[in-house]
Amino acid sequence: MRLKIINPDAGLTRKELDERIEILKTVARKDTIISMDCPKNGNIEIDSKTDVYLASGEIIKMAVEAEKEGYDVVAIYCLSDPAIEACRELLKIPVIGGGQCSLQIACGLGYSFSIIITSDKRIPEKKEFVKNSGVDFTRLCSIRSINASFDEIHRNKKNLKRFLLESSKKVIEDGAEVIILGCLSFLGMAEDISKELNIPVIDPAFNLVLMAELIYHQKLAHSKVSYPYPEKKNRFWGNGNI
Template identity: 45%
Template structure:
């Protein structure tokens, strides 16, 4: 089986993509082929709703190309699931989001769960997003920000220590029975944190690949009654520059 992973963060070179694919291979079946692509027409690192919205057109384009190139599933390598609904409208192969896969898995493993997101600034958005994904609000123990921006390099050991501290507060203070790592930049850290915290710590990268493989093996994909194809039309969009300088957003085209 072939899975195309769409990484919404732009500018990754071949070495960066290879490193992430090797990380994902640890979670995949031996016969699964994983390819990863990223945007080339923008300079985005998804860390806001604005970033996710601006990234969506190229994500949809890459997803369509992946289906045409024979991918059996398309995975969105981001906890914001940018372009998720648009891709499901356009594609017939399964489209799986990192957040969607992780939240559904958490609901199977615990009666309550918490999410560690990159910044406290995003907590209100993430709470609303979890509800939109179908999470029962009564089962969301908390969403905590750990102040680890995805575009700021840090040593892995430092990230694990910060995530452990945040996760421990989720468990001991908020009553979480499981913890979700709320950014794909934390990929590969779930097993170690599970051991440290004593509760399931869900790595969305692992959940993403496992969910896609399961759907492929079962011959299932998203319902076209839920995500019908868009009306026929020739659509185009233009790329501009948006600068958020208080108090205005300036749009340059």
């Protein structure tokens, strides 16, 4: 299986993308080929609903190109699942997102779940995302944040683990039975936190790889009844066309 992962945060270097791929390979099948790219025509990092919409055009274009290049699955590397519905309309191959995958797994592991994100200001947005996901909203126990910037997250993994442990203890006090690490920059942290606190902790990045394999090897894809192809026409904007 050839998996194209679209990381919607612009500006990542090839080295940074390859480092993520190497971590993801630790859970992938040996015959899974993983490629990861990020947008190159802007400076958007997904940190708000505004960013989600501004990044969507190039994400869609990258997904369309991935299908043309022969990839088997497209995965959107973000808990907000930016542009996922549009990508599903335009593509025949499966398109999956970190958010949907994680919510579905969480509901299979416990009766209630909480999400840990980067910033308090994104809590309302994440609540709305869960409401619109199809998951029973009453199973969302709480959303808490570590209140750290992207730079702080990437600069010191020890501090990140400490921030995540502190927030995880708080959501357990809230009543969470399962925890979702609500930013894919938290890649690789779930197992240690789960062992330390004795509670299921979901890593959305690992979920993407494993869900992609599950769907591909069952020869499944999103329903084109749910996501029909849009009318064919030349659509263009400042940074490209579809």
